[in-house]
Each structure stands twice: as C-alpha cells, then as structure tokens.
Amino acid sequence: MTPDHVNPEAPWPHLADLARATGAAGRDLVERLALVPAYAERPEVWTDPSITPRVRRLSDSRGFARPDRWYAGSACELPPIAAHWSAAAYGPRADVQSSQPRADAARWQRGGCAPAIRAIIKAACAGEGLIEADIVRLFAVEGRDLDEVIAAADQLRHESVGDTVTYVINRNINYTNICLYHCGFCAFSKGRGSKDLRGPAYNLELDEVARRTIQAAAAGATEVCLQGGIHPSFTGETYLNIVRAVKAAVPWMHVHAFSPLEIQHGASTLGLPLANYLEKLRDAGLSTLPGTAAEILDDEIRAIICPDKLRTDQWLEVIGTAHEVGLRTTATIMFGHVEQPVHWARHLQRLRSLQARTGGISEFVPLGYVHMEAPLWRKGRTRSGPSFREAVLMHAVPRLVLHPLIKNIQTSWVKMGAQGAAVCLGAGANDLGGTLMNESITRAAGGVHGQELDAAQLQALARRIGRQARQRTTLYGVPGKEPAPRSRRLTDCQEGRRVAAIGL
Numbered sequence: 001m002t003p004d005h006v007n008p009e010a011p012w013p014h015l016a017d018l019a020r021a022t023g024a025a026g027r028d029l030v031e032r033l034a035l036v037p038a039y040a041e042r043p044e045v046w047t048d049p050s051i052t053p054r055v056r057r058l059s060d061s062r063g064f065a066r067p068d069r070w071y072a073g074s075a076c077e078l079p080p081i082a083a084h085w086s087a088a089a090y091g092p093r094a095d096v097q098s099s100q101p102r103a104d105a106a107r108w109q110r111g112g113c114a115p116a117i118r119a120i121i122k123a124a125c126a127g128e129g130l131i132e133a134d135i136v137r138l139f140a141v142e143g144r145d146l147d148e149v150i151a152a153a154d155q156l157r158h159e160s161v162g163d164t165v166t167y168v169i170n171r172n173i174n175y176t177n178i179c180l181y182h183c184g185f186c187a188f189s190k191g192r193g194s195k196d197l198r199g200p201a202y203n204l205e206l207d208e209v210a211r212r213t214i215q216a217a218a219a220g221a222t223e224v225c226l227q228g229g230i231h232p233s234f235t236g237e238t239y240l241n242i243v244r245a246v247k248a249a250v251p252w253m254h255v256h257a258f259s260p261l262e263i264q265h266g267a268s269t270l271g272l273p274l275a276n277y278l279e280k281l282r283d284a285g286l287s288t289l290p291g292t293a294a295e296i297l298d299d300e301i302r303a304i305i306c307p308d309k310l311r312t313d314q315w316l317e318v319i320g321t322a323h324e325v326g327l328r329t330t331a332t333i334m335f336g337h338v339e340q341p342v343h344w345a346r347h348l349q350r351l352r353s354l355q356a357r358t359g360g361i362s363e364f365v366p367l368g369y370v371h372m373e374a375p376l377w378r379k380g381r382t383r384s385g386p387s388f389r390e391a392v393l394m395h396a397v398p399r400l401v402l403h404p405l406i407k408n409i410q411t412s413w414v415k416m417g418a419q420g421a422a423v424c425l426g427a428g429a430n431d432l433g434g435t436l437m438n439e440s441i442t443r444a445a446g447g448v449h450g451q452e453l454d455a456a457q458l459q460a461l462a463r464r465i466g467r468q469a470r471q472r473t474t475l476y477g478v479p480g481k482e483p484a485p486r487s488r489r490l491t492d493c494q495e496g497r498r499v500a501a502i503g504l
Contacts, residue, residue: 026114028142030064037063041340053380060387061340062140070388072336072368072415079388082423085150086465113148117141121152124400129352135345138397139390146389153396153428160407161430165462166472169455170223170256170434171216175242176203179229182308203231209242210249217250220455223434223474225290226257236266236277240284247285254474255286259293260318261310274321282327288474289322291331291361297347301339305376316354323360328475331361331406335394336369336386337376344394348401355405362475363408363431366394368415391416392427399428408476413453413461422465432458432469 015029022029032040035055039046040063043055060066068079113121120134130138141149178201204212213224224246231238239258246255258266258281267277278286295305297312310318319329331351335344355361369385371377377384386394399409410431411424421432435454453461455471462469473479 023143030142031067033058033065056382057384059383061390066387068388072385072391073370078419082388085423086426113145117145121400124403125156127404130401132345132349135348135401136341139341139344139393150396150427153399154426156399156403157428157430163467165425165430165432165467165469167432167458167469168223168434168472168474169221170225171221172436173209173212173224173226174228175209175226176228176231177201178203178231180232206241206245210245213246213249213253217253222479223254223256227259227290230265236270239266240280243281243284243286256288256290256474257286258289260315261293263318264310264314274318275325278322278325278327282325289327289329291319291329294332295334296339296343297350298343301343304338316350320354320358323358328360328362330363330365332365332367334367334369337382348398352402352405361406363410364398364402364406365410365412367412392424395424396428418461422461425465
C-alpha cells in the first residue's frame, strides 16, 4: 500500500479498514516486501548480490515482510501482538489451580478457526502423528487461526502437565571457547573478539571446573551444565576427566553435559563405539545429555550453517544410543536463519519418531537464532533470527506435534527475555529452564538478557501471569535428596561460605 499522505494522528487508517474487510471475507492481510514471497524466500537466486542481504534481513521464514522489530536475545520491546496473546491467555482465569478448560483456550472446539486447521488441531490433541504438510500449515497460520493454534496449545499444556511452571537451579560451565569447527551461526569462539562479548580464548583447568561446581552447590544448584568448543587437544579422556572432577567436588551434583558433537568426538578419539563410550561416561557420573548441536535436523540446512559438523543421522544416532544405555536427553531446535517451515516440520517429525522408539527425551527447547554477532549474518547470508510470531509459534506447534510423547516444552528466557518467555508460557510452554549462572554462549552472539535469572525472579515471572512456579530436578522430579537446595545469586555469596554450606 502506498498512501498519498500519512496523518500523524492516525497513520494509514485505510490499512486497518482493509484488514477488517479482509478478515470479514475469511482471509488475512499480511505485509510483504516489494518482492513477493516466492522470490523473497530465495533472494540469492532472484536479487542482485548488493541487495540480497537486505532482503534476507527484512524477511521472515516464509518470505513475507518481517512483521516486528523484536529480535531473539535482544532488549527490544515486545510487539503489540504479545499483549493480545497475553490478555487472551491470562485474563479470564483467576483460579490458577482450576482443572476446568479455559474459555479462551477451548475456542477452537467451538469452530473459531478454519475447518482444515481445526481438523489438524483435533488430530494432534488426539496424539496422532501429523504429516509434513499439516505441520507446515500450522506454522503458516495468521489472524484467528494463529490465535486458535496458540490457545489450543496452551489448553493441551494445561491438560498434559497442569499449570505449575517449573525451573531448575543450575550453573553453566563452558570449559573452553576454542573450537575446531566453523559453524556459521556460532559467535562463541568465532565472534569479533569483543571483550564484553566473547573475551579472550580460554581453556579451564579441572581444578577450576571443580571450584565452579562447589560454588554452584553452595548457591543452591542441583545441576551443572557443561558444554564447550571442540578443543584441538581434547580426547574422549578429557570429557571423562571433566565428569570425574565434578563428581569428586560434589558427589551428588547432577551432571548434564556434552552435546552429541562432543560425544562423537570423544568416542572417535578413543576408537570406541558410541555405546561403549557413553557407558564409560555414565559410569564416571554423567547423568543426562543436552540435546544441543541439533540446529535444524535436515542436511540441506546443515550444509549451509554447519557443513563440517555432524550430520542429521549422526545426531539422531548419538541421542538414540544415549537412551539405549540409560541416559536421558533433552532436544533442541535453533531456528530463524536460512531454513523454512518445511525444515521445522521435518525436524519435529524426526524427534517424534525417535521419541516413539526410545522414550528418552525429557523436554523440547526452542532456541531462537541470535544473529547480532553470528558470522553468517555479518556476511549477509542469514535472516535476523525469528520474528516474535515465529518464536511463539515454535512453542505452540511443537506442543501439538509432539503430543503425547514429549510432555515438557521449555521456553528460554535467555533468547526470549523474561516478558517474551511469559508469553510463551501461555502458548504451550510449561518450563522456564534453569537459572543459568554464567550463561555465556548467547552473550557471545550479542544477547543482552544477562547471565542469571535467580529462583525468586523466575517465581515472580510466573506470578505475573497468574501461575505458580516450582523448582524441579533436571528430570522433573522434586528436589529433596540434595543438601540445602537454596538459590542465591552466585555473585552474592563468598566462596568460603559456600564450601562450608555443603560440608567440604
């Protein structure tokens, strides 16, 4: 739309009129670029190289114009649609313990959306596996259909896991930022080197890993999460020694560690089959694996963003083998770069298939691409992360697609911000993840949401949306066997008091 003039008091009023008329006709008005979506999806083919990066940065995953100026990991204000979804999700419900379906969440049952979308939602809620085209259609919804998908996901969350918001008190220990691999989205070891983001190269000694574990325990953590780059000197014995150092320092600490890439690297350097190496890690004290390094489980996309990393089948093999030897894992998706909704659909289908076979995935974690310092974005080769609409849908659609096999959907306050995470809790998510003392990977990519959100802040976040928050263990149990599960900010404690608190 090209107006002849703009009234500062009521800019472009004819667009609002057109949107109402379009809605009355059962259609949705969506902004596009000057280049129509079919061409904007592939700007490297259809545009001059001098403008290709700009087209990418202004586009969403479908080739439409990016509908908001919110970015994952940024301090941007939430777009107006966030208030609309929050009001729909939390306004009508005063009794957070009610077992009755929420009026707004159940609207789809009364026929408020398109019949095709209603049928897909009904099939998903019945636990049926959806075909690729149906999942893509859920990711494409707009207007009333979009509202209904979000409401249905939230209702399914209510029925599946209840209204309590969960979180774990944990500490991140990133033991090195030196890496052999060249992932185009990763600024952790390959950013511009800005000291306030990545800082200098480092490789922690085992004594330092142990010291940070003791600090975490004294601050109330029940879990340490350990991941790092693939250092040239690391072997499978390195990872075994890291686990042993943690367990020697705090024997009861839950060790949530090592991406599938690290597991594959460790096994190959020792010449061991995956199962044998995972058994060694398990026997040394490894408790669970983070399902990171998944990015998008489609080799078409991996060839662009991480061509030297493990393939889709290799990721699935590591995670599946971990389940077979008794190690539970999480599963993630990193979205908003070069992929389209069809790739999201394939990713979810592969996770559902794996979970149906092994049952070992404890939670699904959407991770929006933080673009600001990512090498591929700086070269103009990716989008600027997901839009807010896409980020919220990436919590709602997996709730439907993965039902009833994966019950926990985690929202990342590091990627979404506290306010954005609150919206996702009304769109299918039930878990806020961890307090993440010393989160550094997202900060290296330009994220600004801080390195820790303590238990009191997570509880306050849940209260603001009319829900209650409860501390959990890594595997969604109730803490109680570990000593003194108190949560304090790590920086508020002196190390001597921490050591004394756990009797070491």
